Amino acid sequence: MHHLEFEKPVLELEGKIAELQHMSQSDDGVDMDDEIKRLRSKAEKTLRSTYQNLSAQEIVQVSRHPERPHFGDYIKGMIEAFTPLAGDRTFGEDEALIGGLGRFRGRPCVIMGQEKGSDTESRIKHNFGMARPEGYRKAQRLMDLADRFKLPVLTLVDTAGAYPGVGAEERGQSEAIAKSIEKCLRLNTPIISTIIGEGGSGGAIAIATANKVYMLENSIYSVISPEGCASILWRSADYAKDAAEALKLTAKDLKKLGIIDEIISEPLGGAQRDHTAAIKSVGDQIEKGLKEMDELDGMVIRARRRQKFLEIGNDL
Amino acid sequence: MNWITNIVRPKIRALVKSKDVPDNMWQKCPECDAMLFHRDLDKNMNVCYHCDYHLKLDVDSRMKTLFDKGKYTTAELPKTANDPLKFKDRKKYSDRLKEHRAKTGRDDAIVVAHGPMGGQTVVVAAFDFKFQGGSMGSAVGDGILTAARIAVQQNAPLLVIPASGGARMQEGALSLMQMPRTTIAVEQVKEAGLPYVVLLTDPTTGGVSASFAMLGDIQMAEPGAQIGFAGRRVIEETIREQLPDGFQTAEYLQDHGMVDMVVHRKDLRDTLIRIFGMLMKTEIKKTAKSEAPAKDDIVVEEKK
Ligand SMILES: [Zn+2]
Numbered sequence: 378m379h380h381l382e383f384e385k386p387v388l389e390l391e392g393k394i395a396e397l398q399h400m401s402q403s404d405d406g407v408d409m410d411d412e413i414k415r416l417r418s419k420a421e422k423t424l425r426s427t428y429q430n431l432s433a434q435e436i437v438q439v440s441r442h443p444e445r446p447h448f449g450d451y452i453k454g455m456i457e458a459f460t461p462l463a464g465d466r467t468f469g470e471d472e473a474l475i476g477g478l479g480r481f482r483g484r485p486c487v488i489m490g491q492e493k494g495s496d497t498e499s500r501i502k503h504n505f506g507m508a509r510p511e512g513y514r515k516a517q518r519l520m521d522l523a524d525r526f527k528l529p530v531l532t533l534v535d536t537a538g539a540y541p542g543v544g545a546e547e548r549g550q551s552e553a554i555a556k557s558i559e560k561c562l563r564l565n566t567p568i569i570s571t572i573i574g575e576g577g578s579g580g581a582i583a584i585a586t587a588n589k590v591y592m593l594e595n596s597i598y599s600v601i602s603p604e605g606c607a608s609i610l611w612r613s614a615d616y617a618k619d620a621a622e623a624l625k626l627t628a629k630d631l632k633k634l635g636i637i638d639e640i641i642s643e644p645l646g647g648a649q650r651d652h653t654a655a656i657k658s659v660g661d662q663i664e665k666g667l668k669e670m671d672e673l674d675g676m677v678i679r680a681r682r683r684q685k686f687l688e689i690g691n692d693l
Numbered sequence: 694m695n696w697i698t699n700i701v702r703p704k705i706r707a708l709v710k711s712k713d714v715p716d717n718m719w720q721k722c723p724e725c726d727a728m729l730f731h732r733d734l735d736k737n738m739n740v741c742y743h744c745d746y747h748l749k750l751d752v753d754s755r756m757k758t759l760f761d762k763g764k765y766t767t768a769e770l771p772k773t774a775n776d777p778l779k780f781k782d783r784k785k786y787s788d789r790l791k792e793h794r795a796k797t798g799r800d801d802a803i804v805v806a807h808g809p810m811g812g813q814t815v816v817v818a819a820f821d822f823k824f825q826g827g828s829m830g831s832a833v834g835d836g837i838l839t840a841a842r843i844a845v846q847q848n849a850p851l852l853v854i855p856a857s858g859g860a861r862m863q864e865g866a867l868s869l870m871q872m873p874r875t876t877i878a879v880e881q882v883k884e885a886g887l888p889y890v891v892l893l894t895d896p897t898t899g900g901v902s903a904s905f906a907m908l909g910d911i912q913m914a915e916p917g918a919q920i921g922f923a924g925r926r927v928i929e930e931t932i933r934e935q936l937p938d939g940f941q942t943a944e945y946l947q948d949h950g951m952v953d954m955v956v957h958r959k960d961l962r963d964t965l966i967r968i969f970g971m972l973m974k975t976e977i978k979k980t981a982k983s984e985a986p987a988k989d990d991i992v993v994e995e996k997k
Pocket of ligand 1: 722723724725726727741742743744745746
């Protein structure tokens, strides 16, 4: 497991436990059960208190943890009959943003999101979850499909941002994102977005202009990365920690600001420690959100989404 | 190129230097290096009269060049939260706001005006780049929404003129939320069957380019304007290559099919009147030129 710097005390305890376990298994047969039990509870307590008191910068690290469940894990864990659909019908297929049809707890839906990949090969294949215009145009296409067949749209957001490259600019990255936002707003079916890791700026909002926006406890959602912000406003990326704090990019802060609707709790020690539990929590929250909109007419769903965004910031 | 202007004027300037000629009387063209006299520049809408380079045009002058006789009404904009995040980098955001308000005499980076353009009422929302780089926070979002509301109320086309580096970082995710909010403004204008035209000016980048600014029924751009999603430096660092010539300029976007036209400042008003006239299906008047701005307000000179 990839460990983060601030997890060191827990790591040390876990090391000791392993050592004792090894000793008690050896021939001299010293019974270490009580000590192991004690250390286990201590490790758990330390993990709990560490994760309850994470700084914004530490949450940034957790949100980017390479072993957090990614888009593909959620598909495997909560979508049946997933049928990927490819291509923007204009230029190409963008594997940074995956989408398709699938059944979520029995309901047919359109599901899409950025996939970061989990090893070097898959990271390159998915361009580290940074979509080009083709990805956003595919998203628009899939939203049209959802609208036509009255299917809810579920999006899982996990991206450092839209890809900054010459080709992406030439093919209209700005326009692709703008049109995606417009398409989200025009949907006559429910759209629910969950930030599962990084919600990076325009690349995130392009598929997160939703009726319900949820965030996993240790995910982030921001207009700019703390490093980018620090290098502009503090003139040095060394101030990323200060920028992370100042940007108010954690789920807790964003709930307070009225930018997101709910925070989804993560398993003890973060989603990376228990994929199954994290994915189930996300699924439960999405199901709740869908049920809240079950009886609503398409026009009402669309009007409420618009109203919700119009009201953001009005009470601050 | 004009020898007298290039060589003699700077010399005259050097001779009479500093005592009675304030520095801002002369300005160097960033493109051809010619020294430009402020009165000549004013007359030429801040376009270099040697090489046609479009220098930045401040919002008030811009409005004057667009409306009939240079006359328009400025709309009152809603008050928004000051510094909702209590953001502080090397400086407090609240102090930055104060400074920019003092410097520009505006509450924030957007001005909304309405008035006749070739006889047709038009609503114009223009960014003031001098106010924190025209960055978009809640106040700018609310400004665009106000412009849309006025357009719908007055059954008038909406013209938005961005000049913005992107989102206002000091408002965090609230600034990101202006991307959907301004898109809603555009939706309201479009749903009312009214034209929505964007004039991209230098610069239009980041979150501004990736929302309302790319959703025009018609997309215009000023010559030479830098327009794009990602900053040049970010792209260079990502791809570690030299960027192509003219990358992210208005002309480059036109070549790549992203804008309808690149319009010279002197042709802008007539172009807008012509387009709005057709989209609003107004009867052809004798000539829109008869209602052009009075001579004192604006003079369009022939290129020298
Ligand atoms: Zn020049």
